[in-house]
Amino acid sequence: MSRRDFSERDIHMALDGELPGDERTAYEAWLEANAEMKAKSARYAADRAALRAAFNGVLDEPVPVRLNKVVLGEASVVRAAPSRSRWWLAVAAAAMLVIGGAGGYLAGIGGLGLENRAEDQLAEEAIAAHVIYAAEKRHAVEVPASDKDHLQSWLSNQVGLKLVAPDLAAQGFQLVGGRLLPAGQGKAAMLLYEDDKGARISLFVTAESAAKAKGTYGSEEDGPAAIYWLDKGYGCAVVGSLPRERLAAVAKSAYGQLLAALQS
Amino acid sequence: MDEKKAAILGEIPRLRRYARSLLRDRDSADDLVQDCLERALVRLDNWQTGESPRRWLFTIMHHLFIDQMRKVNRRGEAAMLPLEASEAQAAPAEQVESIASREIVDALQAISPDRRAALVMVAIEGFSYAEAANILGVPAGTLMSRIARGREELRALLDDTARRRSIRIVEK
CATH class of the missing domain: 1.10.1740.10 (RNA polymerase sigma factor, region 2, helix turn helix motif)
Structure with missing residues (x-):
């Protein structure tokens, strides 16, 4: 029997049934003698079992009628436009994950909520407002932070929500001020914050939302990204060109404080 | 028919x-x-x-x-x-998934599409390396490295998830 050196590559081959039968015994012996490789092999085998278990249920689901109809020619091959565009939006999201590099951070996916475009609109409006006003030196806000109480009551009245300007000092951001903006058919409050290096983020809150969603939104370029959440009766987005982890930390803090005020 | x-x-x-x-x-x-x-x-x-x-x-x-x-x-x-599944309060569960199952599905979505496709072809769909390479239109060597990288990446993400989960528990 020919002896050869095994490597991690053989772990994959053995797992996938690609290791030649006459090498199997030698491979098993090698695995027994290498605790680290043996552990690795066991983890990969467990992951594969988990993958299979996670997706095997799909085989037992009833096949959607529309799919059978395509094959049987009972339906016109033309499909409604909204449906047509949907799967590649999921592809777009997948592509984003790749660009995200490490990718894992925001990648824990709870279903891609692609049917509802309300969050698209919210995030786009919030990003547009941020791009315009965060770049403004002298006219970034209508009401400055020095007049915070008035700012809060004015925006609350205009938008129709009980708003507070969250305290983001723990994340390194101080309130600059706020302004009132149009949003969809209604109004939005924009709150602008700045850190000691001059980096700016904004919070965009509107009372218009029927949908429930949560996520992040951004272009592939280095432009600002939005982390948004929508619930019945309000929608909020946190926008900035920060590293995702930091933006997520800011959003989490802002979310907690805004929600506490809204529900008070 | x-x-x-x-x-x-x-x-x-x-x-x-x-x-x-x-x-x-x-x-x-x-x-x-x-x-x-x-x-x-x-x-x-x-x-x-x-x-x-x-x-x-x-x-x-x-x-x-x-x-x-x-x-x-x-x-x-x-x-x-969408944000992390555990924080996505509004995301309706499409199917009942165990936590382990959800974690591995999340991790699979986070690896590169090329690696995901290669790994799924072989590990779930049960195609041989030769068949999978043929379907994906890549040389066998490329397929193998995608499978190996895919498995490593998947495992790293799962380890990371487990670590973050334990951190969150400590925070509470």
Whole structure:
């Protein structure tokens, strides 16, 4: 029997049934003698079992009628436009994950909520407002932070929500001020914050939302990204060109404080 | 019903499973399957008698997936990413998933599409390296390295999830 050196590559081959039968015994012996490789092999085998278990249920689901109809020619091959565009939006999201590099951070996916475009609109409006006003030196806000109480009551009245300007000092951001903006058919409050290096983020809150969603939104370029959440009766987005982890930390803090005020 | 159509119908469950592993969202995945079936029917004459319907259909679907992925990359399409599943209070559960199952599905979505496709082809769909390389249109060596990298990446993400979960528990 020919002896050869095994490597991690053989772990994959053995797992996938690609290791030649006459090498199997030698491979098993090698695995027994290498605790680290043996552990690795066991983890990969467990992951594969988990993958299979996670997706095997799909085989037992009833096949959607529309799919059978395509094959049987009972339906016109033309499909409604909204449906047509949907799967590649999921592809777009997948592509984003790749660009995200490490990718894992925001990648824990709870279903891609692609049917509802309300969050698209919210995030786009919030990003547009941020791009315009965060770049403004002298006219970034209508009401400055020095007049915070008035700012809060004015925006609350205009938008129709009980708003507070969250305290983001723990994340390194101080309130600059706020302004009132149009949003969809209604109004939005924009709150602008700045850190000691001059980096700016904004919070965009509107009372218009029927949908429930949560996520992040951004272009592939280095432009600002939005982390948004929508619930019945309000929608909020946190926008900035920060590293995702930091933006997520800011959003989490802002979310907690805004929600506490809204529900008070 | 002719034989070819019957064979295609028989492959739909497998196509749906593969699409679901590529895209996760059920409706999006079924849309991809539908696009695949439509293209297959138009090209029914290209299907050589004797060629496995499974391999033929998987090849069509994979091309659709990859083409679209490239277009999206070129156009710089904006995309949405939901936050962590555990924090996505509003996301309706499409199916009852165990935590372990959800974690591995999340991790699978986070690895690169090329690696995901290669790994799924072999580990879930049970294609041989030669078949998978053929369907994906890459040399066997490329396929093998995608599988190896994919497994490593998947494991690293799962380890990371476990670590973050324990951190969160400590925080509370």
